[in-house]
Amino acid sequence: MPKPRTFQIKSYGCQMNVYDGERMAELLEAEGLAAAGATGEADLVVLNTCHIRERAAEKVYSEIGRLRREDGSRPMIAVAGCVAQAEGAEIPRRAPSVDIVVGPQAYHRLPQLVGEAAEGRPALDTDMPLLSKFGALPKRRRQGPSGFLTVQEGCDKFCTYCVVPYTRGAEVSRPWAAVMDEARALVDAGAKEITLLGQNVNAWEGEDEKGVAQGLDGLIRALDRLPGLARIRYTTSHPNDMRDGLIRAHAEVETLMPFLHLPVQSGSDRVLKAMNRSHSAESYLRVIARVRAARPDIAISGDFIVGFPGETEAEFEDTLKIIAAVNYAQAYSFKYSARPGTPAAAMEGQVSPQVQDERLQRLQALLNTQQHAFNRASVGRRTAILLERDGRRPGQRIGKSPWLQSVHVETEAPIGSLVEVDLVDGGPNSLRGVLVAAMERAA
Ligand code: 5AD
Ligand code: SF4
Numbered sequence: 001m002p003k004p005r006t007f008q009i010k011s012y013g014c015q016m017n018v019y020d021g022e023r024m025a026e027l028l029e030a031e032g033l034a035a036a037g038a039t040g041e042a043d044l045v046v047l048n049t050c051h052i053r054e055r056a057a058e059k060v061y062s063e064i065g066r067l068r069r070e071d072g073s074r075p076m077i078a079v080a081g082c083v084a085q086a087e088g089a090e091i092p093r094r095a096p097s098v099d100i101v102v103g104p105q106a107y108h109r110l111p112q113l114v115g116e117a118a119e120g121r122p123a124l125d126t127d128m129p130l131l132s133k134f135g136a137l138p139k140r141r142r143q144g145p146s147g148f149l150t151v152q153e154g155c156d157k158f159c160t161y162c163v164v165p166y167t168r169g170a171e172v173s174r175p176w177a178a179v180m181d182e183a184r185a186l187v188d189a190g191a192k193e194i195t196l197l198g199q200n201v202n203a204w205e206g207e208d209e210k211g212v213a214q215g216l217d218g219l220i221r222a223l224d225r226l227p228g229l230a231r232i233r234y235t236t237s238h239p240n241d242m243r244d245g246l247i248r249a250h251a252e253v254e255t256l257m258p259f260l261h262l263p264v265q266s267g268s269d270r271v272l273k274a275m276n277r278s279h280s281a282e283s284y285l286r287v288i289a290r291v292r293a294a295r296p297d298i299a300i301s302g303d304f305i306v307g308f309p310g311e312t313e314a315e316f317e318d319t320l321k322i323i324a325a326v327n328y329a330q331a332y333s334f335k336y337s338a339r340p341g342t343p344a345a346a347m348e349g350q351v352s353p354q355v356q357d358e359r360l361q362r363l364q365a366l367l368n369t370q371q372h373a374f375n376r377a378s379v380g381r382r383t384a385i386l387l388e389r390d391g392r393r394p395g396q397r398i399g400k401s402p403w404l405q406s407v408h409v410e411t412e413a414p415i416g417s418l419v420e421v422d423l424v425d426g427g428p429n430s431l432r433g434v435l436v437a438a439m440e441r442a443a
Helices: 015-030 056-066 081-087 090-094 107-118 176-188 216-224 244-252 269-274 281-294 313-326 353-378
Strands: 006-011 044-049 076-080 100-102 123-125 146-150 193-197 205-207 213-215 231-235 259-261 299-306 330-335 382-390 396-400 406-410 418-426 430-438
Touching: 006 015, 015 044, 015 081, 015 107, 015 146, 015 193, 044 056, 044 081, 056 076, 056 081, 076 081, 076 107, 081 090, 081 100, 100 107, 107 123, 146 176, 176 193, 176 205, 176 216, 193 216, 213 216, 216 231, 216 244, 244 281, 269 281, 269 313, 281 299, 281 313, 299 313, 299 353, 313 353, 330 353, 353 418, 353 430, 382 406, 382 430, 406 418
Parallel strands: 006 044, 044 076, 076 100, 100 123, 146 193, 193 231, 259 299, 299 330, 406 430
Antiparallel strands: 205 213, 382 396, 382 418, 396 406, 418 430
């Protein structure tokens, strides 16, 4: 197979996978490959896969089948991401048209693997090297108004349902200087907002340039001083790592947006224990109360799993109760999905898909009501919107409020500007804002 000249990356799953996809694109471009347009046929297709739920591996295999072209030829195919890590050499055994398998901690080697594949050699790398991939990646280049930055990766918490500790490896914090350098590069490339990413981002720890121990709040305060950066966000956090300093930052740091994604998964203490979450419903509610005391308008988001093994109707109702108690601005909810190799997959009392369906519907109905109510309650606020993309109608743009709501605005202001609007309409999924005055923030 000839060396590819164009590539396409398809990312599935979480924001960290989106970030990894961007870094792989930068890496391939640094090697002289060009991104194929959306419709163009790429010489190399990278499937950047997710393993967190459902039959993710099955989806990858059917996607591979669809890459065959009408004339019977096919592109060079790389499977990256968490399915690559979990399945490894099993992938080319089942799908011989796969040329490259590369895990989330090894993708800095993608160019070499492409070279090996072009020579017809098997190209597989699912190592978790001691020296992280980040040092081997090129500098960040073009960037939209809102950028992702991985600061922490992996997980040592071992929730019993979750594959992340196995696919992403142990919890590692990137060094202070590396994070600050990448943040500067993102801002230089056009980012107005940075979302710090980590599977347990609020467990980030490191030392600043003076050698002083810092937590995520220290990093956020340093980023707040970065000229040109108007907004800081972070995700995903664990309730047990929500320390006082970070909560205080929500009260004191103006560029830290009033939004917190804090998954609780279940409202039942028995289920939480079986999940190995190491917090209770009560302790989670106490964290939320502390955060709200610091920043009363903060939007709270969460993740929920319904139908965990052994979950009874009463235990499910405890989840509805905690949702009612918190009042979420938005949330993600999932049916429990048995992940091969995780402790929960072997637990007794697996809940039937019918019961899972029914519980998910009830849970989502409640969450949707809360989200809509939150949006309606925002009507009347005057606030800044960061314009991120064009809307469907001419002259219309879509941006984000500080509370991470999508807001439609009629304006000629370019993508990437901050404009001040009055929120006038609150629907279930988005709001409408009316321009007060273009307000480019002098940062
Ligand atoms: N089944 C269903 N949902 C899961 N999540 C993680 N693992 C599973 C699983 N096995 C959900 C959790 C987590 C989010 C990223 O995905 O809610 O917070
Ligand atoms: Fe999916 Fe988890 Fe991997 Fe992200 S880290 S891609 S959510 S399995």
